[in-house]
Amino acid sequence: MALKDSTLVPSDVEKAEVSQQEDVHDADLAKFYVAERGQVATDRHGRPLVEFDPVAEARLRWKIDLYIVPTVSLLYLFCFIDRANIGNARLAGFEKDLDLKGYDYNTVLSVFYVSYIIFEIPSNMACKWIGPGWYIPAISLAFGICSVCTGFVTNFSAACGVRFLLGIFEAGMLPGIAYYMSRWYRRSELAFRLSLYIVMSPLAGAFGGLLASGILKLPHFGGLHEWRMIFAIEGIITIGLSLIGFLTLTDRPATAKWLTQAEKDLAIARVKSERVGTTEVLDKFSKKKILRGILSPVTIGTAFIFLLDNITVQGLAFFLPTIVKTIYPKNTVVSQQLHTVPPYIVGAFFTLLFPFLSWRFDKRTIFFIISAPLCMTGYIMFLASTDAHVRYGATFLCAAGAFAFGALCNAQVANNVVSDTARSSAIGTNVMFGNIGGLISTWSFLPFDGPDYHIGNGLNFATMTMILVLSILMLLWMVMDNKKREGRDVDAELEGLSNLQVQELDWKHPGFRWKP
Structure with a gap:
């Protein structure tokens, strides 16, 4: 356990608070605070009771990055490819x-989202119950099998059935990995780490286009030809x-064989030190806590923005x-596939850039406000011009502004509740709304609206305008509510409450305090 200057220096008030719970000596305080023994890691005002060595933290964070991020990123890459390769x-x-x-094509797309929405929150509850180290690979195996099966469908009904599964x-996947990573990272670190796997969403568009164009050059794959090969191989x-x-994912720091005991203690303590009133990192299911996550004002506002x-x-x-086909109708199919790649590359860059900046500044809402106008400009270009170069350029702006919200929104809801x-439930709610x-998107670009798609482009311009307005309002509300909380008498409000009652708040x- 690495503490700043290898010591823990609690205040006299903090020592008094601890001594009321258990008789301990100063030498035992470090383990006392970090161990999962039912003790708090913050005072009643949310201030951490321990200071950590930043060098040791950075070393631990880098180790966690190397063990956790690559696996979940690759799994999410092919999750998104298996979903979007139908395009x-x-x-x-x-x-x-x-x-x-x-x-019919829009209907096939919609069927996927019916089951996707229904199972969002239950799936994240199952992820907590079973453990993400087993649950995430298991559902990845299942949707990989579904993708292979799509290569064998022969009619509309079969296509709908496989897409529903x-x-x-x-x-x-999206909420499960976000929840999983929230077990390992501090609030300020989370958005950027989420972006390291959510960036696979635009990269899936780029890589999926390259992979599909490469697969289509094959004469056959077993008895499969053309588009069937795409689903089967991927x-x-x-x-x-x-x-x-x-083999590689582990549920939580306490069970990570690749961490030393000191690193496990540090990993647990630094996450716990940001959770006011929390006595255990992984709490048991509680109806009140589930509802706290779902009904948090920040969860609801952010979830609607993500929608x-x-x-x-x-x-x-x-x-x-x-x-792209409407912009370059005379190009070959392979050329059209390749033209989908550059906008996704730009989108991937901004998916990493904005969350990285949010980590450095420990802010998220301001990047909602910055991202929306990029998309708005792109859709104005779509609506105002029929020139192929202008419209293709617009796809870059739309991708630049849209994709970063995945990491930012999930980090926002995770950071603005306390318990595991x-x-x-907050992350599940956010992704369900998304x-x-x-x-809705499956019905935004309709056949009769082509090739200019005024309805689809107009709808997207309107939604991005609403995001800009809602983000500004939410930021102002969080700042004002934090000011109100500064005037509250914490000790008086918590007087007489049991530890369980305090945690369920x-x-x-x-x-x-809200973390905007």
């Missing part, structure tokens, strides 16, 4: 071979990665190949 398959004859008419298993890769995940953003993000995932249970936006704890 690439569409260019390669998916609709024609299945005899899809009218709005895909939605069930993929429902747990699904097999996912299955292989999920098997690796079973609006996902109309753009998922719309790009499913329809960018189609949009509340974080799991996928309602995904469902969560964000209603008078010592808690």
Whole structure:
């Protein structure tokens, strides 16, 4: 356990608070605070009772980065590819071979989101109950199998059935990984670490286009041809990665074989030191805490912002190949696939840039406010011009502004609740709302609206404008409410409450402060 100057220096008041709970000596205080023994790691005002050696923290953080981030990033990369490769398959004859008419393609997309939305919160609760070290690889294996099965569908009904199953298993990935990483990182660190796997969303668009164009050059894969090869090959890769995940992921710091005991203590203590009133890092299920996570004002506001953003993000995932086809109708299918790659690369850059800056400044809402105008400008370009170069340039701005919200929104809701249970339900709620936006996106670009898609582009301009307004309002509310909390008498409000009652207050704890 690395403490600043190798010592712990609690105040006399803090020592008095501790001595009321258990008779301990100063030499035992470090272990007393960090051990999962039912003791708090902050005072009643939310101030941490320990100081940590920043060098030791940086070394531990880098070790966690190396062990955790690569595996979850690769799993999420192919999660998104297995979801969005239907857009690439569409260019390669998916609709024609299945005899899809009218709005059938939109319906196939929508079916995925029905199950995706329904199972979002239950899946994250199951992730907490089973443990993310097993749960995340298990659902990855399942949706990899679903992707392979998509390569064998022969009609509209079968396609809908497989996409419904895909939605069930993929429902747990985005919130599950976000919840998993919140067990390892501090509040300020979380957004950037989330971005390291959420960046796989735009990279999946870029890599998916490259991979699809490469697969389509193959004469066959077993008995499969054209778009069927895309689903089968990409699904097999996912299955292989999920098997690796079973070997490499570990539930929490306390069970990590690749950490020393001192590193485990430090990992637990530094997360615990930010949770006011918390006596255990991994608490038991509590209905009150689940509702605290779902009904937090910041969870609801951020989730609605994520809903609006996902109309753009998922719309790009499913329809960018189609949009590129309308811009460059005379190009070959492979050329059209390759033209989808550069906008995603730009989107990936900003997906890392904004969360990185949020880590350094420990702010998130301000980057909501910065991101929205980028997308708004892009959709104005779509609406105002029919020039191919202008419209293609607009896709870069839309991708630059839209993709960073995934990391920022999930970090925002995770940082603004206290308990592990509340974080799991808050993240699940946020992603559930986001996928309602995904469902809307499947009907944002309709066949009769092409090739200019005024309805789809107008809808996305409107949603980004709403994001800008809501983000400004939420920032102002958080600042004002924090000022109100400064005037509250923490000791008087907590007097007479048991430890359990204090913990169940969560964000209603008078010592808690919103983290904008």
